[in-house]
Amino acid sequence: MLEKIWHDHVVVPETAETPAILYIDLHLTHEVTTPQAFSALRTAGLKVRRPDRTIGTLDHSSPTDPDQVFGRVPITVESAGRQIAEFERNCREFAVELLDMRHADRGIVHVIGPELGLTQPGGTIVCGDSHTSTHGAFGALAFGIGTTEVGHVLATQCLLQRKPRPVAVNVRGRLPDGVGAKDLILAIIGKVGVGGGTGCVFEYRGDAIRALSMEERMTVCNMSIEAGARAGMIAPDDTTFAYLADRPRSPKGAAWDRALDRWRKLPSDADARFDSEIEIDATTLEPMITYGTNPGMVLAVSGRIPTGGDAVFRKALEYMGFAPGDAIKGKPVDVVFIGSCTNGRLSDLRSAADILRGRHVASGVRMLVVPGSQDVKRLAEAEGLDRIFTSAGAEWRESGCSMCIGMNGDTVARGKYSVSTSNRNFEGRQGAGARTLLASPATAAAAAVHGRIADPRELMG
Amino acid sequence: MQAVRQIQSRTVVLPSTNIDTDQIVPARFLTTTTRAGLGSTALFADWRFDAAGKARPEFILNQPASAGCRILVAGNNFGCGSSREHAPWALVDYGFQAVVSTGIADIFRSNSLKNGLVPVVVDASTHAWLLANPGAEMTVDVERSEISLPGGRTLAFALEAFARYCLLHGVDELGYLLQQAGAIADFERKGA
Numbered sequence: 056m057l058e059k060i061w062h063d064h065v066v067v068p069e070t071a072e073t074p075a076i077l078y079i080d081l082h083l084t085h086e087v088t089t090p091q092a093f094s095a096l097r098t099a100g101l102k103v104r105r106p107d108r109t110i111g112t113l114d115h116s117s118p119t120d121p122d123q124v125f126g127r128v129p130i131t132v133e134s135a136g137r138q139i140a141e142f143e144r145n146c147r148e149f150a151v152e153l154l155d156m157r158h159a160d161r162g163i164v165h166v167i168g169p170e171l172g173l174t175q176p177g178g179t180i181v182c183g184d185s186h187t188s189t190h191g192a193f194g195a196l197a198f199g200i201g202t203t204e205v206g207h208v209l210a211t212q213c214l215l216q217r218k219p220r221p222v223a224v225n226v227r228g229r230l231p232d233g234v235g236a237k238d239l240i241l242a243i244i245g246k247v248g249v250g251g252g253t254g255c256v257f258e259y260r261g262d263a264i265r266a267l268s269m270e271e272r273m274t275v276c277n278m279s280i281e282a283g284a285r286a287g288m289i290a291p292d293d294t295t296f297a298y299l300a301d302r303p304r305s306p307k308g309a310a311w312d313r314a315l316d317r318w319r320k321l322p323s324d325a326d327a328r329f330d331s332e333i334e335i336d337a338t339t340l341e342p343m344i345t346y347g348t349n350p351g352m353v354l355a356v357s358g359r360i361p362t363g364g365d366a367v368f369r370k371a372l373e374y375m376g377f378a379p380g381d382a383i384k385g386k387p388v389d390v391v392f393i394g395s396c397t398n399g400r401l402s403d404l405r406s407a408a409d410i411l412r413g414r415h416v417a418s419g420v421r422m423l424v425v426p427g428s429q430d431v432k433r434l435a436e437a438e439g440l441d442r443i444f445t446s447a448g449a450e451w452r453e454s455g456c457s458m459c460i461g462m463n464g465d466t467v468a469r470g471k472y473s474v475s476t477s478n479r480n481f482e483g484r485q486g487a488g489a490r491t492l493l494a495s496p497a498t499a500a501a502a503a504v505h506g507r508i509a510d511p512r513e514l515m516g
Numbered sequence: 517m518q519a520v521r522q523i524q525s526r527t528v529v530l531p532s533t534n535i536d537t538d539q540i541v542p543a544r545f546l547t548t549t550t551r552a553g554l555g556s557t558a559l560f561a562d563w564r565f566d567a568a569g570k571a572r573p574e575f576i577l578n579q580p581a582s583a584g585c586r587i588l589v590a591g592n593n594f595g596c597g598s599s600r601e602h603a604p605w606a607l608v609d610y611g612f613q614a615v616v617s618t619g620i621a622d623i624f625r626s627n628s629l630k631n632g633l634v635p636v637v638v639d640a641s642t643h644a645w646l647l648a649n650p651g652a653e654m655t656v657d658v659e660r661s662e663i664s665l666p667g668g669r670t671l672a673f674a675l676e677a678f679a680r681y682c683l684l685h686g687v688d689e690l691g692y693l694l695q696q697a698g699a700i701a702d703f704e705r706k707g708a
Contacts, residue, residue, distance in 0.1 A: 066703040067696060072677045076696055078703055088600065090549035099690075104700075116547050134547035141549050185599040185623060201601035201627035203688070211693040213700055215678070249534050250593030250619050283596060285622045349534050349596075367533050367591065460543045469567065481538040481597060483562045 056290055056323045057221045057256050060196045064179045066213055074215040080178040081108055082208045083164045084151065086142035087115040087462070088183030092206035093145040101210045103149040108212060110173065111146045111153040113139055114163045115184075116462040119425050119452035124156055131464050149209070160303075162428020162454045165189040165396035169273065170430055172302025176291040176318040181208055186396045186478065187286075188279040192272035193299070194291035194321050196256070199280065219285060220330040222255040226263040228338035233512035235406070236271035237398060237476065237495035239263065240278040241343040243335060245353040252284030255330070258323065259289050263337035269298040270400045277397045278478050281350040290322035342511055345480045345493040346383055347371040352480075356384055356498060356510045374482055375490050376470075383492075384508050389471040391422040391449075391503040392485070393496055395459040398476035399427025401434050403496040407476075408440045410500035410514050411447040417506030422449035423465065425457040449503070461486045474502040517632040519686030522657050523613045525586035528576055529650035535590055536597035537624060539563065541606045543598075554602055555609030577610075581651055586613045589646045593617070595624025604628045614656045616663070618643045629679045630688065634658060636673045658683050 061077070069075035082105075089111075096103070103109055116135035122128045130136035139156070146153035154161040160171060165186050168174040174190045180197035181187060183205045190197035200214065207214055224243060257279050259272075267275065272289050279287030296315060299305045306314045341355035348371040354360070360372065362379040372379065377386070393399075393407045404426065416422045424444045426432040432454055435441055441451045457465040459477035461484070467473040469488030476499050477484075480491040494502070497511035504514060545558035564575050571578045588607065594617040595603060604627045607615070614634040625635045634656055638646070645665070646652060655664040661675040675683075682689060 066699050073692075074676070074678055076693065076699070078700070078707075087546050091551050091601075094550075095690075101694075132547065138547045138549055183599060183601075185597065199599035199623055201599055201604075201623060201630065203601060203627065203630040203690075207690055207693055210690060211697070211700060212704075213693055213696070215689050215693065217676070249596055250621070253593070253619060253622055280597075283593065283621060349536065351534075366531075370532070462543050462546060479536075479538065479597060481536045483542055484538050487542065487544075487562050487567065 056194060056258060056288060056321055057196065059321060060177055060179065061218055063177065069217060074217045076213050077179060077216045079108070079181050079208050079212055079214060081168070081173055081180045083168055083180065083182035083187070084109060084111045084205065085114050085164050085182070085184065086117065086138050088202050089145065089205055090138065090141050091202050092209055093149065095206045096149070096209055103151055103209045105212045106150045106152070109151045109209065111142065111151050112161055112164050112167055113142065113154070113156055115456045115460060117156065117455045118463050119455045119457045119465060121453055124453040132462070135463055159429055162430065163396045163399060163456055165277065166399060166427035166431065169193065169269070170302070170428055172299055172305030175299065175305065175314070176295060177321050181214065185280045186277050188284070189273050189277040189396055191276040191279070191286050191288040192269060193295055194288060194318070196286060196288065198286040219256045220254055222252065222257050222284070223329040223332040224257050224259045224335065225332055226259060226261040226335045226337050228263060228336055229266060230263055230337045230340060233497070233515050234340050234342060235495050235497065236267055236274040238340055238343040239337065240275045241345065241350065241353045241493065242340050244278060244282045244350045245343070246335065247282040247333060249281060249349045249351040250283045252279065252282040255284045256286040256288060257282070257284045258329070259287060264289055265292065268402060269294060270402045273400070274397055278350065281478060291318050342495060342498050344383055344498060344508060346375060346377055348374055348480060348482050350478065350480060350493060354383060356508060358383060384510065386508045387472060388420060388474050388502045388506055388508065390467050390473040391420060391499050392458040392473060392475040392477065393423070393499055394425030394427065394457055395477035396427065396456070397478045398496050399425060399431065401431050403476065404431070404435045404440050407496040407500040408443040410497055410504065410511060411449070412443050414447060414504050416448035416503045420503055420506050422503045423452065423458055424449050425452045426454045428454045458485055460484070467491070474499045474508065517630065517686050517688060520613055520632045520634060520658055520683050522655060522659070523586055523634065524655045526651045526653055527587045527589045527616070527646060528582045528585045529589045529647055530576060531591050531647050533591035534593045534596055537595055537600050537603040538597055540595065540603040541600060546600060546602055551605045553609065554606035555611065558602070559606040559610050584611070586611055587616060587654060587656065588612050588614070589616045591617065592619045594620050596621040599623045599627070601627045601631070604631045604633045608633050616646060629682065632683060632686065634683060636663060638663070638671065638673060642671060
């Protein structure tokens with residue numbers, strides 16, 4: 056599949072001296088990683104080559120507080136407000152479509168691409184954000200780039216690239232009840248390690264993957280980068296096509312039929328060659344949670360923190376305030392965050408709401424629920440999920456990256472424990488000194504109810 | 517970007533593995549709209565400064581021996597995580613011109629090459645020696661894709677011909693891409 060997509064997008068083939076020139080079908084942009092790229096274009100007197108293949112949204116540093124989003128009060132983080140205003144100016148000047156602060160389609164860049172039907176099988180998709188790997192769930196080659204490369208794509212719709220190595224991740228069997236896509240990808244990262252995928256593109260295969268919904272597949276591909284793989288892919292199938300049918304910007308009529316013909320030819324041939332293969336048995340997995348300061352430091356909620364380890368391992372535990380041999384279950388929690396490009400979609404909110412229905416957030420715990428897009432927010436409200444959250448004592452916000460990256464004022468205080476459905480538990484990721492434990496929406500919601508790390512299966516059904 | 521041919525410097529050693537770009541530049545500094553000034557305030561901010569903003573004397577970059585060093589030796593998988601180019605911007609702004617490790621994350625590596633920061637991947641035993649000898653005098657020779665260690669030992673490192681050309685001449689890839697406008701237009705016509 057990687058080979059086919061690559062071949063279809065090579066403008067100039069690679070040689071020993073020069074990388075390939077790869078054509079980019081879709082360029083997603085946001086306020087944080089573009090200002091310097093637009094400045095570079097302006098300095099060089101260049102235009103955006105294909106505004107029709109470029110779209111902007113506001114997510115990373117944008118507020119989630121409705122009063123700030125709808126302009127009733129100024130944006131609290133002043134530098135973020137200036138950055139947002141600059142992005143709005145840049146999009147206007149360079150004729151790039153912007154889903155601005157009050158736009159009904161605004162949301163996290165990796166939530167809106169699929170939701171609008173912009174993300175399509177067989178395409179090349181880039182964004183100045185490492186979680187661009189999300190879009191690979193549709194059988195696209197999608198990866199994160201830096202700001203200089205954002206400038207290259209704006210100016211030429213192309214990138215200089217060497218072909219990455221394809222690696223198969225074979226997930227056999229079915230996930231047990233109460234174990235989801237987030238648990239699966241955390242287990243994969245735990246096995247591969249946070250640098251194990253460097254230079255590679257993961258292609259997730261096997262029965263467990265085929266059984267996942269598109270939203271679950273996005274959760275898996277989203278965190279490929281946490282194993283060091285710049286992209287993750289899943290071959291498109293009827294689940295993919297059903298998701299894309301009738302999306303606002305997916306092909307219509309005869310164009311849809313032609314697209315479908317093309318897309319059905321994408322899956323890797325039976326004899327496709329991979330540089331290596333990673334085997335995962337889905338049937339033995341449990342709800343997973345991280346205990347350290349990278350996503351590879353992960354265990355089952357029933358597990359104990361490993362003993363031994365080197366100085367880096369000890370430093371991570373010291374930062375987290377944990378000791379080797381501790382059970383993770385029962386550890387106290389201060390903050391619970393449901394949201395992000397990993398787990399901010401409707402099915403994620405449903406999963407958390409199922410745990411919270413008729414229950415209450417434990418006293419002393421702050422729970423923040425941030426939908427991945429304004430569309431997710433509307434759909435969740437239409438089925439009453441917002442009322443489940445608010446009557447349980449959680450906060451319900453407008454869409455954005457929020458507490459995953461903590462740029463907009465949604466942060467966790469120093470030393471506090473946060474169970475978060477986001478993708479990174481790095482030191483200070485959710486605020487200087489904050490301690491993050493990554494988990495699924497169900498595990499996070501269970502932690503909110505108990506005020507402690509708990510096995511969500513005890514609150515299910 | 518500045519052309520870089522040869523870097524001769526003592527090393528600064530950060531032995532931690534998996535140093536992510538959130539450590540190199542914490543997210544709260546990403547609301548900037550320029551490339552400048554990240555070296556003094558943002559680089560390793562939460563390791564360099566305490567909650568009150570005071571320099572932590574135990575952190576290596578706050579020690580006099582680190583002054584003027586241009587080569588950073590770090591643990592495996594340096595620069596993992598976020599795609600933020602602010603990480604190499606901050607390292608270069610601070611004065612670093614090369615990063616040496618057994619593994620450098622893909623996006624960080626790509627971003628570094630576009631900013632005159634030379635990513636040098638070495639074998640485990642060379643790396644172990646560098647970690648054990650902080651402050652060692654070493655040379656990174658871009659033209660020859662080679663490092664030199666004390667005692668005259670030299671070792672080759674992998675550097676793409678195209679990346680080496682860009683580093684040596686201080687040119688951005690954009691010029692090359694713009695020259696291919698004809699081929700890009702042809703491709704677009706074919707695909708439409």
